[in-house]
Amino acid sequence: MKFTYVPPTPQGWAEIQTSRVDFDAHPPVDRLRVCWPLGEANVDRTAVAASLVFAPWTAGRCDFLQPFSALTGQRITEWFQxxxxxxxxxxxxAGGLSLPRGRRRFRLSGDGGDELRLTLVDSLLGSSESDEEVRVASNLSVLMANAPTTAASFAMRLGVAVLVADSLSVNEFIDPEFAAEAPQSFTHAQRLLESVALGLRDA
Structure with a gap:
C-alpha cells in the first residue's frame, strides 16, 4: 500500500490517501478524511496512524512519501506481524528526529478521571471542541463498519487519535474498552505508540 498525507483544505479536511500495490486488499474507501486543523502532520505519527487505520487491507509494501525513523518502521512491522x-x-x-511532547491526556472510552474525551463523529456532524470533549469529524465509520475483527475496529479509532495528537498536544490516550476487548492487540498498540512518544493506558 502507498500512503500519501494531504494537509487540510480551506474547508478543513485532511486526508491519508491510499494506492493499492502487490498483495493489498480493497479497503471500502481509498482515503481517510478528517476535519481538523492538522497542518503538516508529524511524519512518524502519520505513518503509525495509517498503519492502524488501514492494517486490514495492507500486505507487502508499505510506502510513505517521507522517511520516518527506524524505530517507527520496526514497530510498524511488529504491528502487522x-x-x-x-x-x-x-x-x-537515517538518524533521529525530535517528536512533539504533549501535556494532555485524552480518553477514548470509559468514564471517570479528569481527562478530556476524544470522540470521533460522522463527517456530516462536523468537528467541535468544548471544556469536556473534542469531537472530530471523519469518514472512519465507513472503515470501521468493514473491520474484520473487534481489535481492528479499536485500532482504527486509535489511528485517528494518533493523527490528531499533535494538534491537541496529546501525551497519552486512555482506552479501557480496547484493553478489555482485545488485550493482545492493545499491548502491541502500546509498543507502536511508544515509538512516536505517545502513551496508551487502560485506566
Missing part, C-alpha cells in the same frame, strides 16, 4: 502479515515499511530515515 500480529495478524500475521508481512509488510516492508519504507522509506527509513
Amino acid at each position: 500480529e495478524a500475521p502479515v508481512w509488510v516492508s515499511p519504507t522509506p527509513i530515515r
Whole structure:
C-alpha cells in the first residue's frame, strides 16, 4: 500500500490517501478524511496512524512519501506481524528526529478521571471542541463498519487519535474498552505508540 498525507483544505479536511500495490486488499474507501486543523502532520505519527487505520487491507509494501525513523518502521512491522502479515515499511530515515511532547491526556472510552474525551463523529456532524470533549469529524465509520475483527475496529479509532495528537498536544490516550476487548492487540498498540512518544493506558 502507498500512503500519501494531504494537509487540510480551506474547508478543513485532511486526508491519508491510499494506492493499492502487490498483495493489498480493497479497503471500502481509498482515503481517510478528517476535519481538523492538522497542518503538516508529524511524519512518524502519520505513518503509525495509517498503519492502524488501514492494517486490514495492507500486505507487502508499505510506502510513505517521507522517511520516518527506524524505530517507527520496526514497530510498524511488529504491528502487522500480529495478524500475521508481512509488510516492508519504507522509506527509513537515517538518524533521529525530535517528536512533539504533549501535556494532555485524552480518553477514548470509559468514564471517570479528569481527562478530556476524544470522540470521533460522522463527517456530516462536523468537528467541535468544548471544556469536556473534542469531537472530530471523519469518514472512519465507513472503515470501521468493514473491520474484520473487534481489535481492528479499536485500532482504527486509535489511528485517528494518533493523527490528531499533535494538534491537541496529546501525551497519552486512555482506552479501557480496547484493553478489555482485545488485550493482545492493545499491548502491541502500546509498543507502536511508544515509538512516536505517545502513551496508551487502560485506566
